Amino acid sequence: MASSPDAGPERVPGVRALGVDLGSKRIGIAVSDISGTIASALTTVHRSKSRRHDHAEIAKLVAVEECEVVVVGLPLSLDGTHGPAARAATKETQQMASVVGVPIEMYDERFTTVTAERHMLEVGLDAKQRRLVVDKAAAAVMLQAWLEHRRNTWGRNPAADPTGAPS
Numbered sequence: 001m002a003s004s005p006d007a008g009p010e011r012v013p014g015v016r017a018l019g020v021d022l023g024s025k026r027i028g029i030a031v032s033d034i035s036g037t038i039a040s041a042l043t044t045v046h047r048s049k050s051r052r053h054d055h056a057e058i059a060k061l062v063a064v065e066e067c068e069v070v071v072v073g074l075p076l077s078l079d080g081t082h083g084p085a086a087r088a089a090t091k092e093t094q095q096m097a098s099v100v101g102v103p104i105e106m107y108d109e110r111f112t113t114v115t116a117e118r119h120m121l122e123v124g125l126d127a128k129q130r131r132l133v134v135d136k137a138a139a140a141v142m143l144q145a146w147l148e149h150r151r152n153t154w155g156r157n158p159a160a161d162p163t164g165a166p167s
Helices: 051-064 084-100 112-122 127-153
Strands: 017-022 026-032 039-046 069-074 104-108
Touching (some): 017 039, 017 051, 017 084, 026 051, 069 084, 104 127, 112 127
Parallel strands (some): 069 104
Antiparallel strands (some): 026 039
């Protein structure tokens, strides 16, 4: 059935994505539903002494969850520049790319931890409960923002991306 000009934009195809929030002690992991609509907190990977081991753990999650893309949080500075944290995340993402077996995109993660903390306070979690879930909650906030950005920009020229989020 052909769509009429008034039918609206073409529907964004679903995607199963794994969201990754790289931290120095823990890596927060989130996953989208198969339609690529909703992100949910999944787990936390505790950092080992080996980045290779950490990346292998993420690769296992990609396989188990049948993900087609990994979205890694890019910790830009408040002014949108690539400071030391963003450069470190970019370097680690490049290392991870050879292990996970699917494409990796990076996406602006500014304020994700603050947003996750605020939500957890609103639902009444105490400090100990928040510490246990903040990393995966921040990954879910970042992944949800990526999914919404993807849906809102589908079919547009990626070079004209107003967020400056690298892919």
